[in-house]
Amino acid sequence: MVPSIAETFLYTTNAQAxxxxxxxxxxxxxxxxxxxxxxxxxxxxxxxxxxxxYYSKLKRLWDDLEQMNPLPSCKCDVASMCTCGLTKQLRxxxxxxxVHHFLMGLGDVYDGxxxxxxxxxxxxxxxxxxxxxxKVEQNKMIQVSFAESTRLDFSPENxxxxxxxxxxGQERMEISGAKDARNLDTM
Numbered sequence: 001m002v003p004s005i006a007e008t009f010l011y012t013t014n015a016q017a018x019x020x021x022x023x024x025x026x027x028x029x030x031x032x033x034x035x036x037x038x039x040x041x042x043x044x045x046x047x048x049x050x051x052x053x054y055y056s057k058l059k060r061l062w063d064d065l066e067q068m069n070p071l072p073s074c075k076c077d078v079a080s081m082c083t084c085g086l087t088k089q090l091r092x093x094x095x096x097x098x099v100h101h102f103l104m105g106l107g108d109v110y111d112g113x114x115x116x117x118x119x120x121x122x123x124x125x126x127x128x129x130x131x132x133x134x135k136v137e138q139n140k141m142i143q144v145s146f147a148e149s150t151r152l153d154f155s156p157e158n159x160x161x162x163x164x165x166x167x168x169g170q171e172r173m174e175i176s177g178a179k180d181a182r183n184l185d186t187m
């Protein structure tokens with residue numbers, strides 16, 4: 001324990017009293033820290049971040065907030081046996097807020113999937129929404145990768161470029177006349 005903190009609890013008589021004093025002294029949520037975390041979470045957008053990094057940063061902020069300011073639980077929540085359903089409703093509401101927050105921070109390239117998700121009733125849980133958006137990002141990366149690997153030179157110097165498709169057991173695309181003449185398997 002740091003000496004300056006230890007001096008504060010120097011005359012505590014037993015371990016239980018020490019822990020109780022420490023919890024009373026340091027256990028309450030610091031309003032400024034909660035404010036900072038909420039502000040950081042609300043201003044976080046995807047920007048140039050990849051989907052995994054954006055989601056991970058947002059989730060870390062939410063987890064920190066949950067630790068500092070946990071959701072209240074109902075009075076019947078004895079050993080996680082809530083009979084009134086309030087705890088479940090509060091968790092679902094918090095998850096819905098997080099889904100909206102996550103979707104609001106996405107880049108404009110995700111407008112289509114965002115609109116589709118928001119039309120679903122009831123709104124899917126956050127982990128499913130993340131999975132749906134992640135699949136869209138993976139598809140975009142595959143398309144970009146394919147486009148880059150099959151880029152052809154159709155510049156004025158190569159106007160003689162000709163594309164022929166032959167059938168010989170399997171389809172192949174033959175490109176001739178381009179600077180980088182090559183055969184490409186078609187999908």
